[in-house]
Amino acid sequence: MINLIDDLKNALGSDIVKTGDEVPEHQHTKDFALRGVRPFAVAYPRSAGDVSVILRLCNQHHQAVVPQGGMTGLAGGAVAAEGQLALSLSRMGEIEEIDLAAGTMTVQAGVALQTVQEAADRADMLFPLDLGGRGSCQVGGMASTNAGGNRVLRYGMARALILGLEAVLPDGTIINNLNKMLKNNAGYDLKQLFIGSEGTLGVITRLILRIFPKPRSVSTALCSSRSYADVLAFLQLSNQTLAGALSAFEVMWADFYEVAQRSQKRGLPLPSGEPFYVLVEALGGDPLSDKEKFEGLIARALEDGVLTDGVVAQSLRDAEAFWALRDSPGEFRQTYWPNTAFDVSLPIGEIDDFVEACRDRLRSAWPDVNSVYFGHIADSNIHIVVQLDQKPFPKRAIEEIVYETVRDYRGSVSAEHGIGVVKLDFLEFSRTPEEIALMRTLKLAIDPHNILNPGKVLGDVSS
Amino acid sequence: MINLIDDLKNALGSDIVKTGDEVPEHQHTKDFALRGVRPFAVAYPRSAGDVSVILRLCNQHHQAVVPQGGMTGLAGGAVAAEGQLALSLSRMGEIEEIDLAAGTMTVQAGVALQTVQEAADRADMLFPLDLGGRGSCQVGGMASTNAGGNRVLRYGMARALILGLEAVLPDGTIINNLNKMLKNNAGYDLKQLFIGSEGTLGVITRLILRIFPKPRSVSTALCSSRSYADVLAFLQLSNQTLAGALSAFEVMWADFYEVAQRSQKRGLPLPSGEPFYVLVEALGGDPLSDKEKFEGLIARALEDGVLTDGVVAQSLRDAEAFWALRDSPGEFRQTYWPNTAFDVSLPIGEIDDFVEACRDRLRSAWPDVNSVYFGHIADSNIHIVVQLDQKPFPKRAIEEIVYETVRDYRGSVSAEHGIGVVKLDFLEFSRTPEEIALMRTLKLAIDPHNILNPGKVLGDVSS
Numbered sequence: 001m002i003n004l005i006d007d008l009k010n011a012l013g014s015d016i017v018k019t020g021d022e023v024p025e026h027q028h029t030k031d032f033a034l035r036g037v038r039p040f041a042v043a044y045p046r047s048a049g050d051v052s053v054i055l056r057l058c059n060q061h062h063q064a065v066v067p068q069g070g071m072t073g074l075a076g077g078a079v080a081a082e083g084q085l086a087l088s089l090s091r092m093g094e095i096e097e098i099d100l101a102a103g104t105m106t107v108q109a110g111v112a113l114q115t116v117q118e119a120a121d122r123a124d125m126l127f128p129l130d131l132g133g134r135g136s137c138q139v140g141g142m143a144s145t146n147a148g149g150n151r152v153l154r155y156g157m158a159r160a161l162i163l164g165l166e167a168v169l170p171d172g173t174i175i176n177n178l179n180k181m182l183k184n185n186a187g188y189d190l191k192q193l194f195i196g197s198e199g200t201l202g203v204i205t206r207l208i209l210r211i212f213p214k215p216r217s218v219s220t221a222l223c224s225s226r227s228y229a230d231v232l233a234f235l236q237l238s239n240q241t242l243a244g245a246l247s248a249f250e251v252m253w254a255d256f257y258e259v260a261q262r263s264q265k266r267g268l269p270l271p272s273g274e275p276f277y278v279l280v281e282a283l284g285g286d287p288l289s290d291k292e293k294f295e296g297l298i299a300r301a302l303e304d305g306v307l308t309d310g311v312v313a314q315s316l317r318d319a320e321a322f323w324a325l326r327d328s329p330g331e332f333r334q335t336y337w338p339n340t341a342f343d344v345s346l347p348i349g350e351i352d353d354f355v356e357a358c359r360d361r362l363r364s365a366w367p368d369v370n371s372v373y374f375g376h377i378a379d380s381n382i383h384i385v386v387q388l389d390q391k392p393f394p395k396r397a398i399e400e401i402v403y404e405t406v407r408d409y410r411g412s413v414s415a416e417h418g419i420g421v422v423k424l425d426f427l428e429f430s431r432t433p434e435e436i437a438l439m440r441t442l443k444l445a446i447d448p449h450n451i452l453n454p455g456k457v458l459g460d461v462s463s
Numbered sequence: 464m465i466n467l468i469d470d471l472k473n474a475l476g477s478d479i480v481k482t483g484d485e486v487p488e489h490q491h492t493k494d495f496a497l498r499g500v501r502p503f504a505v506a507y508p509r510s511a512g513d514v515s516v517i518l519r520l521c522n523q524h525h526q527a528v529v530p531q532g533g534m535t536g537l538a539g540g541a542v543a544a545e546g547q548l549a550l551s552l553s554r555m556g557e558i559e560e561i562d563l564a565a566g567t568m569t570v571q572a573g574v575a576l577q578t579v580q581e582a583a584d585r586a587d588m589l590f591p592l593d594l595g596g597r598g599s600c601q602v603g604g605m606a607s608t609n610a611g612g613n614r615v616l617r618y619g620m621a622r623a624l625i626l627g628l629e630a631v632l633p634d635g636t637i638i639n640n641l642n643k644m645l646k647n648n649a650g651y652d653l654k655q656l657f658i659g660s661e662g663t664l665g666v667i668t669r670l671i672l673r674i675f676p677k678p679r680s681v682s683t684a685l686c687s688s689r690s691y692a693d694v695l696a697f698l699q700l701s702n703q704t705l706a707g708a709l710s711a712f713e714v715m716w717a718d719f720y721e722v723a724q725r726s727q728k729r730g731l732p733l734p735s736g737e738p739f740y741v742l743v744e745a746l747g748g749d750p751l752s753d754k755e756k757f758e759g760l761i762a763r764a765l766e767d768g769v770l771t772d773g774v775v776a777q778s779l780r781d782a783e784a785f786w787a788l789r790d791s792p793g794e795f796r797q798t799y800w801p802n803t804a805f806d807v808s809l810p811i812g813e814i815d816d817f818v819e820a821c822r823d824r825l826r827s828a829w830p831d832v833n834s835v836y837f838g839h840i841a842d843s844n845i846h847i848v849v850q851l852d853q854k855p856f857p858k859r860a861i862e863e864i865v866y867e868t869v870r871d872y873r874g875s876v877s878a879e880h881g882i883g884v885v886k887l888d889f890l891e892f893s894r895t896p897e898e899i900a901l902m903r904t905l906k907l908a909i910d911p912h913n914i915l916n917p918g919k920v921l922g923d924v925s926s
Contacts, residue, residue, distance in 0.1 A: 184877070186893040213699060239675070379646050445908030
């Protein structure tokens with residue numbers, strides 16, 4: 001390892017790497033759940049060329065490398081294990097180009113998501129991907145975890161928002177796949193390998209992101225329904241009526257709404273007690289006709305009986321109050337604790353059956369357990385928070401019950417967050433042995449010495 | 464090869480394979496450009512299990528296999544070379560499930576595209592991918608070539624319309640990646656390997672397709688503009704105003720419009736002579752407000768001066784007349800012959816510069832040459848037809864000039880059609896040596912004996 005550090009400094013200058021006590025705290029994590037340790041060294045490349053040299057040398061030394069962005073991931077994909085070298089993209093933080101005609105922004109991997117959003121905004125455009133960690137998470141991490149967030153329904157996940165990228169392979173080869181075109185069927189679509197593979201196949205160094213004209217109108221409503229079948233009928237009607245403009249369809253089951261109201265300072269927009277609540281939002285381009293269309297949708301859904309009640313936001317303040325309910329899990333540390341949270345996906349039609357099964361199975365294990373359910377159901381994505389007054393908190397046992405139920409309903413143990421290290425044991429609940437074997441074949445073909453983020457996603461690939 | 468045929472018949476019954484003169488004509492092609500020959504045998508599996516047995520046996524015999532769908536591909540990805548065995552998916556033609564809540568249709572790979580469209584229609588839903596070969600092309604081929612077509616702007620290419628799939632690897636392993644969820648970040652997104660790789664990495668046997676609520680309104684206009692900058696400004700305005708509903712933005716350069724009118728039986732909707740014509744279409748969900756919004760868009764663009772003229776279709780018949788102009792290349796065999804046609808993509812902002820450069824370079828080579836330009840420019844996709852009265856027709860020399868110009872403008876030599884065999888020599892115009900090397904690494908990792916569609920996309924991978 002000493003030779004490697006010397007080689008790195010000789011090749012790229014003494015400031016290319018920090019070691020030992022110089023390694024800053026934000027390059028590791030103290031969150032016990034993520035099982036991270038302090039990397040023995042952190043390299044700070046300034047360019048794809050630097051990344052290439054670093055990986056080539058590490059590959060020669062069979063040195064494990066953890067690519068690191070903003071360290072905001074929830075599955076531990078960027079935490080270091082013992083003896084690993086961290087590769088921080090934090091020096092590669094430039095926005096290189098905004099091409100308004102192509103609708104693209106070319107950025108280095110270390111740019112913060114919020115910086116991208118603000119640059120798009122200054123160009124009177126929108127980069128739609130948005131999530132809580134926007135201020136510190138980096139677009140390289142966003143890409144390598146195929147991040148989702150709040151507007152997936154309208155604009156897609158990170159995969160749909162990346163037209164091209166540059167990535168460095170473990171042997172130092174720079175793959176220039178900086179495509180700007182929406183259509184390109186000239187050979188394999190290599191960018192797909194690096195998106196969502198959590199840094200195990202290559203280090204993303206540059207991205208060509210899609211940007212969009214800014215929406216000119218936002219319409220928001222909070223509604224209630226008496227059954228999941230009605231919720232689905234309302235989703236179908238919303239999809240049809242709003243065409244491509246539907247941007248959120250957030251469903252809250254009754255017990256979630258009960259807990260959510262604990263942290264609301266204002267009165268509730270709709271009384272509690274209904275089986276289902278839906279927050280629906282559309283981003284349009286023509287304020288006048290959009291408003292008419294949106295109010296018509298809610299009126300028709302009430303007439304048809306698929307909604308029992310509904311209130312359309314008349315101001316930004318109204319809309320914020322609706323979203324405050326949906327976002328109340330941010331306050332659960334005060335109102336619903338101790339708990340553990342889940343991010344899973346299921347076929348849309350089966351989500352309510354899943355919810356009932358999951359609630360029942362948890363109750364069978366712990367009569368006093370509480371669990372609440374909510375999420376982007378139009379994206380097939382549901383979140384679960386399980387609360388139980390028990391010490392020590394039986395996190396693992398709860399996980400097993402929830403993920404077993406996900407498996408039984410043919411869902412995914414990770415909708416958005418990835419596998420990282422925290423869901424390693426549950427990958428096989430959602431993927432077949434043949435699929436996992438093929439993932440390993442890919443991993444070993446591209447990274448034969450297993451130096452890139454070893455142990456993540458696939459665990460031990462040597463077996 | 465005799466042993467292989469016996470093994471296949473012993474394993475799967477005597478009707479699993481046809482050989483020699485029994486091989487029907489539609490399993491090969493007489494189109495000289497595609498360089499196809501009659502395969503020595505065709506296997507007709509009834510299931511993924513059959514495909515698995517066939518590939519496993521072929522792999523043992525190192526027998527090259529060419530997967531075949533409806534044989535409508537334009538790049539020759541499904542034509543057989545000497546000594547190859549064809550694998551026809553034509554017996555696997557069942558629609559297995561329509562899940563309205565999930566918005567999915569599960570189909571076997573041999574179903575014709577039109578059959579899928581019709582089944583969606585009967586369920587009051589839309590499968591949006593559409594192209595000329597709909598009656599005979601199969602969804603397996605649509606997936607393996609990442610087909611595009613007429614509504615990419617609104618709904619995306621095949622890649623965006625496939626949530627999950629089942630594919631068989633060369634060694635017979637069945638990969639079950641039959642995901643129904645819009646979000647699934649549990650491990651590598653393996654379906655991306657098989658989509659668009661033209662049957663070189665696996666044989667797709669089953670697909671989970673996305674289906675959508677039917678649009679309730681279609682708005683169509685034909686417009687003219689005085690400059691490409693104005694066309695782009697109109698695109699930006701259309702994108703913003705119509706939000707997600709914009710479904711077509713077809714640009715016709717002046718000389719295309721001149722040639723197009725030769726085959727029109729009715730009068731022209733707009734007089735010729737303007738530098739640019741644009742056919743714009745929106746698919747909405749609320750007929751009344753959609754019409755108002757669409758007419759407002761055209762009015763505003765005329766006011767702003769980005770359009771010089773514009774006519775909104777008042778009937779289906781009007782809309783058909785607009786599309787007849789755009790689709791006039793179907794008649795070019797009568798009106799513009801001999802010719803050769805191209806499907807390329809370029810960064811949107813540079814398309815007009817590309818068009819000028821391409822036209823000039825062709826003129827420098829042949830003073831009498833004609834070339835016309837049109838296409839889905841919002842998708843970055845442009846088509847070119849080059850006409851020249853010369854015998855023998857200098858197809859290859861024309862291709863070289865066009866593709867060199869594409870390379871110089873950093874475009875793609877294949878927007879939609881793929882590489883197959885006809886664009887093999889030009890892959891390196893759009894992809895770097897490092898990218899092509901990585902494609903070969905993937906190919907050999909998954910198909911070490913190179914039995915699956917050898918020679919396609921990557922040419923000879925042994926070197």
